Amino acid sequence: MIFWAAFTKLADSNFTMPLAALLAVWLAGARAWKPFLLWSFLFGSGIVLVVATKIAYIGWGTGIPALDFTGISGHAMRATAIAPALMALLLQKQTRQIQQIGLLGGLAFGIAIGISRLAVHVHSVSEVVSGCVLGAIVGLSFAHLIRNRIIHFDRRLLLIGVVALLPVFSMKPAPTDSWMEEVAYYLSGKERPAKTTNLESVTTEYH
Structure with missing residues (x-):
């Protein structure tokens, strides 16, 4: 449980959202305008779908009770989208076989993040599966x-940017759930509803 609680933080929004933005900036810096627009559109659309399903459930109770579905897992979506996209960029000069291995590794990482969401008991299977599928569509399409x-473009700059983001792991996750609740x-x-316990403050670290 301790391992999964630490591992799942790799897909917290305060790390993955800046990382997604870094990929966009990297593409813009390389003047690769079409890939820049594609990545921005695909990843942005994925985020919109995640947020929309959660706001719909919070505000109007929209969900699928039979599947215990209340919204797409954002952690699973972001991880499964970003990791394959990052591998595709870093390995673009490698052989097709190495590129495919990299993509599979990226997908495996995203699925592992999905498993971590189940392990820390913050999402149902349907929410994790939908997040992984949506993320895979985004990452593999790109x-x-x-x-x-x-x-x-100098790929070392991209790696340096990723490493530069690592200190955010020591920060508390962004209160995205609270923001979505306010909007909903x-x-x-x-x-x-008024908060009656401190349970929410504990669990929202992992949503």
């Missing part, structure tokens, strides 16, 4: 669309 293109209650007109 990798497929740039497969025959070499983006000329505002849009739906529902009154936000």
